[in-house]
Amino acid sequence: MAVRNIVKIDEEKCNGCGQCVTACAEGAIKIINGKAKLVSETYCDGLGACLGHCPQDAITIEQREAPEFDEEATKAHLAREGKPEPAFACPGLAMHQFEAAAKAGPADDVEAPAVPSQLGHWPIQLKLVARTAPYFADADLLLAADCVPFAMGDFHQRFLKGRSVAMGCPKLDDAQFYIEKLADILGANTIRSLTVVHMEVPCCSGLTRVAREAVARSGRLNDFQDVTVSLRGDVIRSETVEVESGVASRA
Structure with missing residues (x-):
């Protein structure tokens, strides 16, 4: 067995709503005796598409020893269940090609004035920033997924x-470390507000869970703004997530 990402379900939090079952394309989760259960580790690819669908925050991704994900066994399992085979790839890896916002023309030969950066500090990676850095004092804090600035042309101004x-990247990095680090930053500083911006792909919604759990642990904020960005760089949803100390619920 190898150490890999795999779903962990907290049965005490689970209310048996079944939203995770629908979200799991591999059929790895079932409702048994009123609780969601991982029926086989070999059916779980560890990508966490189910995370953003659990209203009780009962699902997390952990790294531990587990059998490798078995694509052929999963296909056979889905066939027995009468379910369609999924495309065995994260939706966030699907290829997209976009047309440029404007076609090149004669005017493009003239060098455009530089747009000033709005970045006020360095480093910016959540792994690297210091919990008591001076730029966190009395700050409005932005927690952004790595891909967002590349999708949004007006990210700096907006x-x-x-x-x-x-x-950070909630798919490729250690989410538990992010939760603990962000909770430390919130607890050690007077943060005026928190805004979370992430892409629409399922794996990126893990950043919302990171923020929700970190805020709950810190007990410093009552809510934060959660913004979802499309692959074309448009804001498709913006909502307030209300958080009580130790408890998180969507407004």
Whole structure:
């Protein structure tokens, strides 16, 4: 067995709603005796598409020894269940090609004036920032997924201006470390507000869970703004997530 990412379900939090079952394309989760259960580790690919669908925050991704994900066994399992085979790839890896916002023309030969950066500090990676860095004092904090600035042409003016920033990837990095680090930052500083910006792909919604759990642990904020960005760089949803100390619920 190898050490890999795999779903962990907290049965005490689970209310048996079944939303995770629908979200799991591999059929790895079932409702048994009113609780969600991982029926086989070999059916779980560890990508965490189910995370953003659990209203009780009962699902997390942990790294531990587990059998490798078995694509052929999963296909056979789905066939027995009468379910369609999934495309065995994270939706966030699907290829997209976009047309440029404007076609090149004669005017493009003239060098355009540089757009000033709104970045106010360095480093910006959540792993690297210091919990008591001076730029976190009395700050409006932005927690952004790595891909967002590449998708959004107006990211600097729309979100970064006037904010301190920390960035990370909830799919590729250690989410538990992010929760603990962000909770430390919130607990050690007077943070005026928190805005979370992430992409629409399922794995990226893990950043919302990171923020929710970190805020609950810190007990410093009552809510934060959660913004979802499309692959074309448009804001498709912006909502307030209300958080009580130790408890998180969506407004």
